[in-house]
Amino acid sequence: xxxxxxxxxxxxxxxxxxxxxxxxxxxxxxxxxxxxxxxxxxxxxxxxxxxxxxxxxxxxxxxxxxxxxxxxxxxxxxxxxxxxxxxxxxxxxxxxxxxxxxxxxxxxxxxxxxxxxxxxxxxxxxxxxxxxxxxxxxxxxxxxxxxxxxxxxxxxxxxxxxxxxxxxxxxxxxxxxxxxxxxxxxxxxxxxxxxxxxxxxxxxxxxxxxxxxxxxxxxxxxxxxxxxxxxxxxxxxxxxxxxxxxxxxxxxxxxxxxxxxxxxxxxxxxxxxxxxxxxxxxxxxxxxx
Numbered sequence: 212x213x214x215x216x217x218x219x220x221x222x223x224x225x226x227x228x229x230x231x232x233x234x235x236x237x238x239x240x241x242x243x244x245x246x247x248x249x250x251x252x253x254x255x256x257x258x259x260x261x262x263x264x265x266x267x268x269x270x271x272x273x274x275x276x277x278x279x280x281x282x283x284x285x286x287x288x289x290x291x292x293x294x295x296x297x298x299x300x301x302x303x304x305x306x307x308x309x310x311x312x313x314x315x316x317x318x319x320x321x322x323x324x325x326x327x328x329x330x331x332x333x334x335x336x337x338x339x340x341x342x343x344x345x346x347x348x349x350x351x352x353x354x355x356x357x358x359x360x361x362x363x364x365x366x367x368x369x370x371x372x373x374x375x376x377x378x379x380x381x382x383x384x385x386x387x388x389x390x391x392x393x394x395x396x397x398x399x400x401x402x403x404x405x406x407x408x409x410x411x412x413x414x415x416x417x418x419x420x421x422x423x424x425x426x427x428x429x430x431x432x433x434x435x436x437x438x439x440x441x442x443x444x445x446x447x448x449x450x451x452x453x454x455x456x457x458x459x460x461x462x463x464x465x466x467x468x469x470x471x472x473x474x475x476x477x478x479x480x481x482x483x484x485x486x487x488x489x490x491x492x493x494x495x496x497x498x499x500x
């Protein structure tokens with residue numbers, strides 16, 4: 212098994228690359244986005260001006276499968292969501308074509324540079340998709356530390372406002388979750404070095420949660436509570452509570468619906484009594500408590 216590492220400020224996280232036949236382990240893309248091809252002049256072919264940094268993006272797929280899979284996934288999320296404090300982040304992997312200690316940052320301008328997938332029915336099995344941008348220097352002084360709410364237990368997932376929570380009567384083995392993290396307001400600027408410079412901005416990050424589950428009991432009351440108490444109600448400055456109660460090792464998040472259709476319910480023919488919810492999307496928000 213090939214293991215990649217990210218190290219910053221004395222902390223190191225490991226990424227065991229997904230080892231399945233035919234699956235890409237690492238993808239590198241190179242480019243020269245700042246090179247200029249002149250459109251004017253009398254030459255048959257354009258003149259070129261290339262004086263700024265090139266681009267190098269690295270995409271990898273990793274997988275945590277041991278008993279500490281949920282803990283390691285949470286550690287990775289908090290590591291990449293936190294400010295860099297101006298410290299360099301170094302990427303290492305024992306694969307031909309990759310030098311030691313590549314200076315990288317979380318995918319530039321990407322809201323979902325890190326995707327963490329918890330598949331339904333697969334305990335202690337978390338798949339990671341990560342987009343990194345190679346850089347020449349790191350700047351910035353932000354020191355905010357991200358903390359994922361954690362808990363122990365087997366559910367149920369609860370959703371609601373304040374103390375008015377509804378238990379989602381869904382089997383824990385039928386629940387899947389994708390958590391996406393990005394730092395789209397960090398800045399990657401061209402430089403005269405080989406790669407651009409990165410500036411950490413102490414601004415808002417992106418942390419979204421999209422879950423899918425099947426309702427088999429209390430369907431009418433659950434759906435009415437979700438629709439009336441959340442989507443048909445003005446919440447002011449108060450967010451929605453999404454509490455996993457230990458499922459995937461997660462605790463209670465304060466969130467708001469995100470996207471054009473954050474809650475979609477689907478009834479399928481031939482499955483009387485079930486409501487499948489393929490898309491239930493929230494974005495983590497600032498907690499007033």
